Amino acid sequence: MRTQLFLTAGGLAAALLAGPAAPLAAATGHGSGSGDRVDTGLRPLVSYHAEYVPAGATARVRAHYRPGGKTLVKLRVRGLIPNRAYGAHAHQKACHPTDGAAAGGHFQYVQDPVQPSTDPAYANPDNEIWLDFTTDARGEATARALVDWQFPADRRAHSVIVHDHRTRTGPGEAGVAGPRHGCLTVPF
Numbered sequence: 609m610r611t612q613l614f615l616t617a618g619g620l621a622a623a624l625l626a627g628p629a630a631p632l633a634a635a636t637g638h639g640s641g642s643g644d645r646v647d648t649g650l651r652p653l654v655s656y657h658a659e660y661v662p663a664g665a666t667a668r669v670r671a672h673y674r675p676g677g678k679t680l681v682k683l684r685v686r687g688l689i690p691n692r693a694y695g696a697h698a699h700q701k702a703c704h705p706t707d708g709a710a711a712g713g714h715f716q717y718v719q720d721p722v723q724p725s726t727d728p729a730y731a732n733p734d735n736e737i738w739l740d741f742t743t744d745a746r747g748e749a750t751a752r753a754l755v756d757w758q759f760p761a762d763r764r765a766h767s768v769i770v771h772d773h774r775t776r777t778g779p780g781e782a783g784v785a786g787p788r789h790g791c792l793t794v795p796f
């Protein structure tokens with residue numbers, strides 16, 4: 609099964625388009641033993657930049673692993689800068705108290721052999737979990753991501769990182785959203 613992850617771009621597209629019915633998905637599952645839902649509750653965001661993620665900012669992440677094989681992730685934030693756009697994604701590792709880089713790269717369902725990944729064939733909102741948002745006048749926002757897959761049993765995301773700006777999508781810059789300002793560890 610694993611070898612099917614390393615395909616040409618055409619094969620990759622076919623594997624992604626084939627969705628949950630494809631053999632690729634047969635080896636996947638949320639597998640954490642914690643049921644089909646995750647809910648962090650509203651928790652303090654780890655801040656790496658007090659200007660953009662002020663003290664007292666909070667976030668809540670919920671994930672629902674649907675029976676059909678899709679994953680729905682919802683993000684709610686409070687206490688951020690009003691009327692401001694941020695980028696946000698699910699990242700590979702848990703939050704470090706002071707080092708935003710320690711959360712690693714974005715979780716990718718099909719992994720780009722070239723890391724850090726800026727190839728739109730891999731760094732896109734179908735293969736990663738993107739949760740970009742714009743805050744309202746109170747500094748609050750919600751975002752949701754729906755993907756056609758679930759975390760493999762042996763490989764999953766562990767955090768949501770809040771970035772400086774909206775996520776770019778062009779070749780050579782796909783997935784880029786600027787400095788890491790905040791983080792919430794999520795037991796996906």
Ligand SMILES: [Cu+2]
Pocket residue numbers: 696697698699714769771785
């Ligand atoms: Cu990110």
